[in-house]
Amino acid sequence: MSDSPDLVRDPVCEMRVRSGQHEAAHEGSRYAFCSLQCRERFLARPRLYVGVRRRPAPKEAGKKLIRRRRVLLGHPLAQAQAAALIAALREMMGVIDVECVEAPIVRGPSSRPARGEPQSPAGIGGIEITYDLLEATMAQLERRIAEVGGRFGNGIGAKLGRDFIHYVEECELEDLESSAAPAARAR
Ligand SMILES: [Zn+2]
Numbered sequence: 001m002s003d004s005p006d007l008v009r010d011p012v013c014e015m016r017v018r019s020g021q022h023e024a025a026h027e028g029s030r031y032a033f034c035s036l037q038c039r040e041r042f043l044a045r046p047r048l049y050v051g052v053r054r055r056p057a058p059k060e061a062g063k064k065l066i067r068r069r070r071v072l073l074g075h076p077l078a079q080a081q082a083a084a085l086i087a088a089l090r091e092m093m094g095v096i097d098v099e100c101v102e103a104p105i106v107r108g109p110s111s112r113p114a115r116g117e118p119q120s121p122a123g124i125g126g127i128e129i130t131y132d133l134l135e136a137t138m139a140q141l142e143r144r145i146a147e148v149g150g151r152f153g154n155g156i157g158a159k160l161g162r163d164f165i166h167y168v169e170e171c172e173l174e175d176l177e178s179s180a181a182p183a184a185r186a187r
Pocket of ligand 1: 010012013014015033034036038095
């Protein structure tokens with residue numbers, strides 16, 4: 001008897017995962033996922049990941065939607081907090097790179113730095129994330145940032161900016177999904 005578990009392919013990130021893990025059913029087939037993140041992506045738009053009538057889905061055809069976005073935080077993070085945040089994001093599926101954006105040094109209107117004043121930045125004011133939109137959306141990335149203690153600006157402009165990005169991403173995914181399986185959607 002083999003003690004190696006029954007492995008299947010996660011259709012979103014294409015990792016080998018245990019059969020039955022984070023399972024979801026779709027049109028009579030069962031799929032397993034490495035994470036709830038991949039399961040959520042699949043259930044939102046399964047046609048991006050599994051083809052219909054022998055036509056490969058975008059993911060199966062090797063499609064990637066690489067995006068690079070800057071997320072500004074409402075409150076700068078100290079180096080240790082920023083390191084924890086970056087580590088958490090790098091563990092997410094679809095995240096290719098995460099870089100820090102230093103917060104600007106805040107000074108009075110006309111003040112020049114005093115002699116000997118350190119020129120270090122005020123902390124980490126944001127991060128720049130490179131990711132594959134087929135595996136991670138900005139909404140998912142922001143949720144993870146909030147879980148590990150990152151806080152976003154509360155200004156209406158910042159909020160609208162984030163909502164707009166979420167909307168744009170959903171439109172892109174919807175366009176790709178409907179071009180992949182035109183007959184599957186009523187128009
Ligand atoms: Zn996965």
